[in-house]
Each structure stands twice: as C-alpha cells, then as structure tokens.
Amino acid sequence: MQLNQILTDALKKLETVNSERELSEFKTSMFGKSGTLTALMKSLKDLPPEQKPQVGKEINDIRVAIQDKCNEAEVRLHKAAISAALENDKIDLSIDKPVTEVGALHPLNRIRNKLIDYFVGNGYVVYDSPEIETDYYNFQALNIPLDHPARDMQDTFFINDNILLRTQTSGGQIRLMEKFKPPIKMICPGRVYRNDDDSSHSPVFHQMECLVVDKNVTLCDLKGTLEGFAKFIFGEQTVIRFRPSYFPFTEPSVEVDASCFNCGGKGCRVCKNTGWIEILGAGMVNRRVLENCGIDPNVYHGFAFGVGLDRITMIQCAINDIKLLWENDVRFLRNFR
Numbered sequence: 001m002q003l004n005q006i007l008t009d010a011l012k013k014l015e016t017v018n019s020e021r022e023l024s025e026f027k028t029s030m031f032g033k034s035g036t037l038t039a040l041m042k043s044l045k046d047l048p049p050e051q052k053p054q055v056g057k058e059i060n061d062i063r064v065a066i067q068d069k070c071n072e073a074e075v076r077l078h079k080a081a082i083s084a085a086l087e088n089d090k091i092d093l094s095i096d097k098p099v100t101e102v103g104a105l106h107p108l109n110r111i112r113n114k115l116i117d118y119f120v121g122n123g124y125v126v127y128d129s130p131e132i133e134t135d136y137y138n139f140q141a142l143n144i145p146l147d148h149p150a151r152d153m154q155d156t157f158f159i160n161d162n163i164l165l166r167t168q169t170s171g172g173q174i175r176l177m178e179k180f181k182p183p184i185k186m187i188c189p190g191r192v193y194r195n196d197d198d199s200s201h202s203p204v205f206h207q208m209e210c211l212v213v214d215k216n217v218t219l220c221d222l223k224g225t226l227e228g229f230a231k232f233i234f235g236e237q238t239v240i241r242f243r244p245s246y247f248p249f250t251e252p253s254v255e256v257d258a259s260c261f262n263c264g265g266k267g268c269r270v271c272k273n274t275g276w277i278e279i280l281g282a283g284m285v286n287r288r289v290l291e292n293c294g295i296d297p298n299v300y301h302g303f304a305f306g307v308g309l310d311r312i313t314m315i316q317c318a319i320n321d322i323k324l325l326w327e328n329d330v331r332f333l334r335n336f337r
C-alpha cells in the first residue's frame with residue numbers, strides 16, 4: 001500500500017475516533033505487534049540496502065505524524081470526558097424547593113433583651129439570683145417576717161418549710177447587697193413562681209428587679225429613672241404617675257402607671273378606658289432591708305422596682321391571654337418575627 005494512503009486513512013480515522021477505548025484500539029492497529037506500521041518497519045529488511053535509508057525515513061515520518069495526531073486526539077478525548085463528567089454531576093441550584101423558615105426570638109426574650117440593653121447602657125450590672133430560694137431571701141430579709149400578712153399577696157410554692165420557688169426577684173436585692181456595697185446599680189431579670197392560674201396569671205412568669213443604692217438617692221431619682229424607662233418602652237410621649245401602695249421592703253411604696261400608648265390617655269380598650277396602664281411596683285428601699293444587708297441607712301438610700309416582663313410583653317403584643325406566651329404555637333409566634 002502507498003505510504004501516503006496509509007497516512008491519509010489514519011488521519012481521517014483519528015478525526016472520527018470519539019472514545020478513549022476507540023483510540024486505544026486504533027493505536028494497537030497501528031503500533032501493536034501486528035499493527036500496520038509495525039509490519040511496514042519489519043518489511044524494511046526485505047528491501048535492497050540502497051533503498052532502506054530513504055524508505056525507512058518515510059515510514060518514520062508517517063509514524064511520527066500519526067503519533068502526534070494520536071496525542072492530540074488523546075487530549076481532545078480527555079477534555080471531553082471531563083466535560084461530560086462535570087455535566088453529569090451538575091447540581092441545579094435554581095431548582096424550586098420550599099423556603100426554609102427563619103426563626104426569631106420569642107417576644108418575651110425580645111423584651112427582656114431590650115430592657116437589659118437599656119439598663120446596661122445606663123450603667124447597671126445584670127445580677128442572676130437563684131429561682132429556688134430560702135424563706136430568708138424571699139421574705140424575711142425583705143422585711144416580711146413569718147407571720148406577716150403581706151405573705152398572703154404571694155401564694156407561694158413551698159418545697160419544704162424553709163425552701164421555696166421564689167415569688168419575686170426582690171431576693172436578688174438581698175443577695176447582691178450582702179456581697180457588694182454601694183454605689184449599687186443592678187437589674188435582676190428571671191423567672192418567678194406563684195400559685196396563680198388564669199388568663200392574666202401563670203404559675204411561672206418573669207420579673208426584672210431594679211435596685212439603686214447610693215448616697216443622696218431620692219424619690220425624684222426613682223421617678224426620673226422610671227420616666228426614662230417608660231418612654232423607652234412605650235414611646236417619647238409617655239408620662240407616668242405614682243399611686244401610693246404598700247410593699248414591706250420599700251417605704252414609701254408606689255404603684256406606677258404609664259399613660260396609654262394606644263390612645264394617649266383618652267381611654268381605649270388597651271387601658272380599659274382609664275387612660276393609664278399599670279406597669280410596676282416600686283419604692284424607696286426600706287431602711288430595715290439595708291440594715292439586714294449591713295448597709296447603714298443613715299448614710300445610704302436606695303430605690304427599687306420590680307416589673308413584670310410578661311405583662312409588658314402582653315401589652316406590647318396586644319394579647320390578653322398570658323398562656324399564648326407559653327404554648328409556643330408557631331402560628332402565634334410567627335406574628336412577631
């Protein structure tokens with residue numbers, strides 16, 4: 001066969017080769033033991049010696065040319081194989097799938113964090129006090145002796161005669177003042193427990209205690225602090241008022257109302273037509289409480305207040321059943337994302 005014809009056929013064949021296996025078969029058919037080129041090389045020995053160099057060179061040129069084309073085909077097929085593999089492995093990121101729900105803080109935690117931010121920003125420390133408390137810290141040190149009628153105001157879960165679930169965060173005042181001396185500015189948020197259960201009371205609820213003790217602290221400081229607090233929670237237009245009240249651990253004691261954020265004081269459903277919303281209990285720290293903690297009441301004065309976080313949350317979320325805060329029904333919680 002003409003050498004040129006062999007070359008032309010081979011190159012044509014190489015162009016149509018389209019798998020690595022076909023290429024390998026082609027190479028065997030050329031360069032293998034009984035391949036076309038191998039046979040040509042072998043036939044050299046039958047030629048007259050003077051033709052050998054010339055024909056040998058021509059065969060070799062063809063071999064090199066075919067080999068080059070084989071290498072090119074190999075690269076082309078390898079690339080195609082990679083592209084095919086990538087194509088098969090492709091993930092379609094545009095594919096439709098249900099949107100993953102984004103979670104959010106529970107409205108109660110949101111209020112708590114907001115208040116903590118506010119008070120910490122005003123220089124208060126956050127103090128953690130135990131939920132399982134002794135009678136001493138929950139009552140006696142707060143000027144509520146064993147036979148005091150004020151105990152009736154807080155229906156207590158006793159664990160035994162001396163140990164109980166705290167009914168108020170006020171015990172945190174005592175624990176803090178035993179350890180730290182004035183100047184004191186602290187808040188103590190946490191769970192409290194009372195044997196109460198209806199649409200506005202839950203056996204477990206949340207309070208945040210606030211305590212300030214220093215020289216020259218007056219009722220005006222309490223009022224200014226509470227005014228700032230009420231404006232922060234309910235808006236700049238909010239005003240507050242004090243009503244006389246009674247707590248054994250404060251003297252004088254007050255109940256604090258904020259003007260209704262909903263109607264501005266005219267009277268509406270939110271404020272039960274009174275124009276005011278009751279927000280917390282407060283007062284000047286009773287001197288007996290300071291004495292119980294080894295702080296001289298002739299030198300230091302303080303104010304304290306305790307705010308119900310569930311109540312504030314309920315007012316802000318405009319709900320009238322405290323259980324909604326506990327059921328963790330996502331249909332309810334979704335409204336406050």
Ligand code: PHE
Pocket residue numbers: 167168169170209247250281282283304305306307
């Ligand atoms: N501990 C009181 C309560 O639970 C609230 C309060 C705290 C009142 C601090 C005065 C001072 O009702």
